[in-house]
Amino acid sequence: MAKKPKIRELLDESSCAHNQTRKAACNVPKPGATTGGCAFEGAQISLFPYADAAHLVHGPMTCLGSSWETRATGTSYAGRDLTQVGFTTDVTINDVVFGGEGKVAEAIDYIMERYRPEAVFVYATCVTALIGDDIDAVCKQASERHGVPMIPVHAPGFVGSKNLGSRLGGEAVLTHLIGTAEPETSTPFDINLIGEYNVTGDMWQYSPLLEELGIRILSTLSGDGRVAAIRTAHRARLNVLVCAKSLVSLTRKMEERFGIPSISLSFYGKRDTSNGLRTIAAALGDADLVARTERLIAREEESLEQRLAPYREFFRGKKAVLNTGGNKTWSIAAALQDLGIEVVATAVKKATEDDRAKAREYLGEKGVLMMNPGAEQAKLIDETGADLLLAGGRSLYTAIKKGIAFADVNQEKKKSYGAYNGLLNLAEDLKNALENPVFKNVARRAPWES
Amino acid sequence: MGVVMKKPVKPLQVNPIKLSAPMGATLAFLGIERCMPLMHGGQGCTSFSKVYFTRHFSEPIAVQTTAVTDVTAILDGGDYNIVEAIKNITTKVDPALIGLFTTGLTETKGDDVRGVASQVDFPLAYVNTPDYEGGLECGWGLAAKAVIEQLVAPTEAIDDDRVLLLPHVSLTSLEVEKIKDFIEAFGFDVLALPDISNSLDGHLGEKQSAISDGGITVEAIRSLAESSLVISVGTSMASAAEALTRKNPFVRHHHFSHLSGLEASDSFAALLLQESGRSEPPPVVERWRKRLQDAMLDSHFSLGQTDFLVCAEPDHLAGLCQSLQEAGGRVRVALSTVNSPQLNSVVADVVQVGDLEDAELLHDRYHLVVGNGHCESLAHRLHKGLLLRGYPNWEHVGHQLRSDVLYEGGCNLLFEAANVATDLREHNR
Numbered sequence: 048m049a050k051k052p053k054i055r056e057l058l059d060e061s062s063c064a065h066n067q068t069r070k071a072a073c074n075v076p077k078p079g080a081t082t083g084g085c086a087f088e089g090a091q092i093s094l095f096p097y098a099d100a101a102h103l104v105h106g107p108m109t110c111l112g113s114s115w116e117t118r119a120t121g122t123s124y125a126g127r128d129l130t131q132v133g134f135t136t137d138v139t140i141n142d143v144v145f146g147g148e149g150k151v152a153e154a155i156d157y158i159m160e161r162y163r164p165e166a167v168f169v170y171a172t173c174v175t176a177l178i179g180d181d182i183d184a185v186c187k188q189a190s191e192r193h194g195v196p197m198i199p200v201h202a203p204g205f206v207g208s209k210n211l212g213s214r215l216g217g218e219a220v221l222t223h224l225i226g227t228a229e230p231e232t233s234t235p236f237d238i239n240l241i242g243e244y245n246v247t248g249d250m251w252q253y254s255p256l257l258e259e260l261g262i263r264i265l266s267t268l269s270g271d272g273r274v275a276a277i278r279t280a281h282r283a284r285l286n287v288l289v290c291a292k293s294l295v296s297l298t299r300k301m302e303e304r305f306g307i308p309s310i311s312l313s314f315y316g317k318r319d320t321s322n323g324l325r326t327i328a329a330a331l332g333d334a335d336l337v338a339r340t341e342r343l344i345a346r347e348e349e350s351l352e353q354r355l356a357p358y359r360e361f362f363r364g365k366k367a368v369l370n371t372g373g374n375k376t377w378s379i380a381a382a383l384q385d386l387g388i389e390v391v392a393t394a395v396k397k398a399t400e401d402d403r404a405k406a407r408e409y410l411g412e413k414g415v416l417m418m419n420p421g422a423e424q425a426k427l428i429d430e431t432g433a434d435l436l437l438a439g440g441r442s443l444y445t446a447i448k449k450g451i452a453f454a455d456v457n458q459e460k461k462k463s464y465g466a467y468n469g470l471l472n473l474a475e476d477l478k479n480a481l482e483n484p485v486f487k488n489v490a491r492r493a494p495w496e497s
Numbered sequence: 498m499g500v501v502m503k504k505p506v507k508p509l510q511v512n513p514i515k516l517s518a519p520m521g522a523t524l525a526f527l528g529i530e531r532c533m534p535l536m537h538g539g540q541g542c543t544s545f546s547k548v549y550f551t552r553h554f555s556e557p558i559a560v561q562t563t564a565v566t567d568v569t570a571i572l573d574g575g576d577y578n579i580v581e582a583i584k585n586i587t588t589k590v591d592p593a594l595i596g597l598f599t600t601g602l603t604e605t606k607g608d609d610v611r612g613v614a615s616q617v618d619f620p621l622a623y624v625n626t627p628d629y630e631g632g633l634e635c636g637w638g639l640a641a642k643a644v645i646e647q648l649v650a651p652t653e654a655i656d657d658d659r660v661l662l663l664p665h666v667s668l669t670s671l672e673v674e675k676i677k678d679f680i681e682a683f684g685f686d687v688l689a690l691p692d693i694s695n696s697l698d699g700h701l702g703e704k705q706s707a708i709s710d711g712g713i714t715v716e717a718i719r720s721l722a723e724s725s726l727v728i729s730v731g732t733s734m735a736s737a738a739e740a741l742t743r744k745n746p747f748v749r750h751h752h753f754s755h756l757s758g759l760e761a762s763d764s765f766a767a768l769l770l771q772e773s774g775r776s777e778p779p780p781v782v783e784r785w786r787k788r789l790q791d792a793m794l795d796s797h798f799s800l801g802q803t804d805f806l807v808c809a810e811p812d813h814l815a816g817l818c819q820s821l822q823e824a825g826g827r828v829r830v831a832l833s834t835v836n837s838p839q840l841n842s843v844v845a846d847v848v849q850v851g852d853l854e855d856a857e858l859l860h861d862r863y864h865l866v867v868g869n870g871h872c873e874s875l876a877h878r879l880h881k882g883l884l885l886r887g888y889p890n891w892e893h894v895g896h897q898l899r900s901d902v903l904y905e906g907g908c909n910l911l912f913e914a915a916n917v918a919t920d921l922r923e924h925n926r
Binding site: 065075076077079081082083084085087088103106107108109110111112114115116117131132133134135136137138139140142143150153154157158173174176177178179203204205206207208267425439440441444447459489 | 508510511512513515516517519520535538539540542543544545547548555556557561562563564567570577578581582583584585589598602605606627628629630632702746804836870871891897902
């Protein structure tokens with residue numbers, strides 16, 4: 048069972064600049080008015096990408112049955128990709144009454160015999176946390192039995208949001224894996240990528256550039272990750288936190304324990320990617336590396352500009368309204384601007400103060416930050432003559448009514464929009480949306496409508 | 498009849514096809530007009546289900562959560578979370594009904610939803626659906642039964658023309674519509690409960706509503722006991738039908754295991770002929786029967802040399818296997834999500850409750866897989882053909898408007914299966 052003090056401590060993150068405005072009560076979901084995912088989902092997001100580990104969900108069927116194979120987190124692992132294999136104890140009423148610890152132990156043995164993973168993560172869920180199954184003890188014994196790490200993950204859904212669950216996932220890795228093995232070799236340019244999950248291969252858009260610069264990705268949490276690598280993470284020179292505020296507790300603790308400094312950045316859009324590479328080089332503190340990085344950025348930006356030229360021509364004068372939440376409120380806006388699209392408005396209703404400030408920075412004084420996008424967006428489309436609405440499925444009808452193009456920002460991505468090359472994918476998808484006559488065609492009146 | 502293995506022998510599920518009862522209840526309440534399904538559990542239970550169905554239907558899905566936390570899990574008996582949730586829902590939207598159902602979490606802590614429901618001054622139906630018992634089909638069936646028990650007014654009056662259809666969870670929007678049309682063609686007025694034919698069918702609406710858009714109205718539900726006939730389709734719906742007969746002793750109940758294939762369609766048509774007192778079926782029914790006969794002959798050559806693995810909910814499994822084998826398809830393995838009395842009627846060499854790891858171990862027995870989107874990686878890895886059926890289907894669009902039932906749908910299923918099998922043989926040559 049997750050212990051209260053630890054959760055309180057994780058919610059009270061000292062290295063988060065906005066923490067003073069957060070009260071514990073804000074984290075309590077409102078009955079009947081809640082949409083986000085739970086802590087278990089957060090842990091799943093942060094840990095499932097380890098493809099050489101088995102992920103055993105100790106709970107009833109909703110937890111895994113509705114969620115396995117939902118995230119396209121690419122891996123280069125040569126063995127069976129365990130990120131796409133669902134393991135669950137599928138607890139029954141019998142387990143609820145008599146306890147499910149025996150089942151977990153048997154399930155681990157079963158997995159070890161047939162799949163031989165490098166580790167097994169065992170996830171507590173609401174039901175099994177409530178009945179008090181001691182997965183710590185089961186994991187400890189199984190680890191001794193099999194000689195590989197067995198990691199209990201205490202992020203049952205009801206302790207909080209996805210964000211907290213990711214922190215709890217990070218905690219489990221810090222407690223049970225980081226620092227338990229030494230790397231074969233070390234270089235002055237070893238980094239850990241924290242919070243990069245390699246969804247649709249986002250990480251692979253920029254990892255070859257790091258490699259070219261001589262920067263070694265020692266380990267990741269957890270995109271294209273390996274258990275053996277994360278065990279050596281304590282020897283890295285730098286922690287790079289990619290677009291993930293949730294794991295700031297982990298990087299702070301690693302700084303305290305192992306003296307590893309950390310930086311936070313994103314690889315979304317041209318400007319962020321270039322800045323990201325610069326920030327890493329600067330943090331590693333090598334003058335030659337900094338110079339090499341500048342040369343690489345110049346080369347990549349020029350190459351990108353050449354390939355973007357036909358798109359820029361197409362996007363010239365095009366305006367977009369963006370209705371999304373979180374860091375997408377500004378990160379997508381920045382990427383759109385990189386393509387030469389003017390972002391006339393972005394929704395900030397579901398954004399933190401930090402996100403709102405960034406949105407203002409990117410959109411400038413003229414840009415509209417929508418606090419009530421549902422009501423505002425239609426009017427703004429009229430007023431600004433926007434050509435494109437980027438929003439969730441519920442806003443589709445607004446675009447059709449206005450006869451403008453629509454792109455679903457929440458749709459599961461099939462290809463990466465990350466880094467320099469990803470921007471070309473985004474450009475292609477948006478060009479296709481803007482050229483598609485479907486939005487005007489479906490808006491035709493039926494012959495029986497006046 | 499082959500071997501039936503109903504008990505899993507493993508301590509876990511690997512690559513499950515089973516889905517939970519609360520997810521089934523969610524779908525059932527979405528088949529009621531202007532309903533807000535309210536899942537009594539942690540926020541994740543709802544969030545996962547919402548994302549899952551949003552991707553499956555490519556539509557926004559209305560469902561809310563009582564958002565039980567670790568603290569309220571211990572300190573609250575459900576009263577606070579449920580009453581607060583209903584208050585918060587009704588200040589924002591105006592549902593005609595709230596469909597309240599439990600989860601593993603709230604059943605483990607032992608909430609008395611019946612007691613809480615009695616304190617709520619709002620139209621509500623409640624049902625117990627712990628996700629550690631039964632599965633998707635079961636949750637849907639229990640929700641339908643609860644709605645009948647709690648909302649239908651008892652009566653002794655009968656409207657001779659009225660028929661109530663109780664479809665199982667795996668019937669698509671178009672399948673429910675086709676069955677209703679079929680019954681209507683014999684001169685009846687027909688309602689379905691739940692009715693996803695116009696709620697989850699994917700239609701462009703003026704407003705993407707935060708509550709269900711389409712389905713049977715609450716008003717219509719209240720007078721369902723006036724139906725002269727109730728027709729249940731699928732074993733999971735039998736007890737809901739019996740609940741209706743307790744509301745009115747004059748309601749007559751007819752049960753069908755499924756409505757797939759020539760034989761089942763014939764029995765269904767025979768019943769409707771008898772009940773309507775007609776001597777001949779509507780011409781369209783006759784035309785489709787002849788087409789199905791021809792479709793069976795056209796597809797038999799391909800199907801007759803194809804070994805199948807079929808994975809589905811029990812009621813769906815029975816129909817798919819029957820339809821395929823009528824035209825010579827050899828169903829080697831029928832893999833069921835959960836146990837059900839229905840499994841005794843499934844036509845296959847092996848009928849087994851299991852997961853896709855079990856399916857993988859039996860890989861040398863079949864060429865073609867009929868199953869949900871999770872079967873894709875298995876089919877790809879083992880070079881099998883694939884016919885996507887059931888929940889979830891995240892990759893393809895349009896599945897809610899595909900029908901495999903009755904004479905007409907039977908043609909679609911057999912043609913598609915035969916063509917996929919032919920392509921597979923071409924490809925592997």
